[in-house]
Amino acid sequence: MSVETVVIERAGPEDAGEVMTVQRAAYVTEAQLYGDPFIPPLVESAEQLRKVLAGDAVVLKAVLGGRLVGAVRAQFNDRTCLVGRLVVVPDLQGRGIGRRLLTALEGEVAGRADACVLFTGHLSESNLRLYRSLGYAEVRRERVAAHLTHVHMRKPLVPAGTG
DSSP: OOGGGOEEEEOOGGGHHHHHHHHHHHHHHHHHHHTOTTOHHHHOOHHHHHHHHHTTOEEEEEEETTEEEEEEEEEEETTEEEEEEEEEOGGGTTSSHHHHHHHHHHHHHTTTOSEEEEEEETTOHHHHHHHHHTTOEEEEEEEEETTEEEEEEEEEOOOTTOO
């Protein structure tokens, strides 16, 4: 597989089933890492996801040879982009697809947001490494359960054409 053959494009409501399948597959390792099978990405319903895809969120998908292999979503709070659910199918993780999705998302929202924010679990080393390598800086930690601390990160965006 060449990561260059992966096409990044907008996802729509018709992609809900495939996005949900990839999301669940990708988050199983997180659920195992934290010993919690009820993390939100695993219990989100197809209907909830369809509403997100039909709403004002920006959802990008990565497609390889007709197969949906990754996705990421962004919602907005004023001029801040809230990045969530960056997922890549388990058999293709670690090959740059997540990096490409997040970079494409930042480009997509640069005119609409001044910064991107996201969070991941404190034990999710590969996620933390990826985010730091893309310029995200830790801003705070939030203990949300005995077994889980969210690491909140932020990256300022440069408006398109000024960087």
